[in-house]
Amino acid sequence: SQQGEEDPQALSIQEGENATMNCSYKTSINNLQWYRQNSGRGLVHLILIRSNEREKHSGRLRVTLDTSKKSSSLLITASRAADTASYFCATGRSGTYKYIFGTGTRLKVLA
């Protein structure tokens, strides 16, 4: 079963624009991670945010976490064609060690 739901399912933007993806989840979490996946193969870890954190930055990435709404957002600023990929959120649930992935957002950045 998948806990997270990403929104939107697909997003198409022009190079240079910002891209925002949202993730909602259902149960209490210890942390939430965002991953990027190219061509349906390996996942690349982008950022981890703990449940007691509200915002984290890494380069052009900004992640927010609202535990009261059980949601997170990933913002990619000044997007590039190379950012074209699928983006997934994965939640680390309280009391377990496994990560539960969402359904993903397919981002396409047009040059």
Place this chain on the structure above:
Amino acid sequence: GAGVSQTPSNKVTEKGKYVELRCDPISGHTALYWYRQSLGQGPEFLIYFQGTGAADDSGLPNDRFFAVRPEGSVSTLKIQRTERGDSAVYLCASSLAGGMNTEAFFGQGTRLTVV
């Protein structure tokens, strides 16, 4: 090695056959995960190892699936009597300590096709 290595990268097998998929985690990582990803879906948890033991195998779909990690490093996912529905990309990940605010690093996956 520098990253998580999975072999083979692609595997085609006939329905009913037995397959083994191998994962070499990052050296020193005690936690190891197996996930399965179908086309257009997010990765689905299968099993988690802490050291040599399977700490959580709740994601294994049925008793045709089994995984081992005998020395706490390399892991093998074994699928008996494969079915066409087993076709997917099987992903392995490792992390330093396992869950609890440690990031997991993924391999490139093994694409299994059952014909």
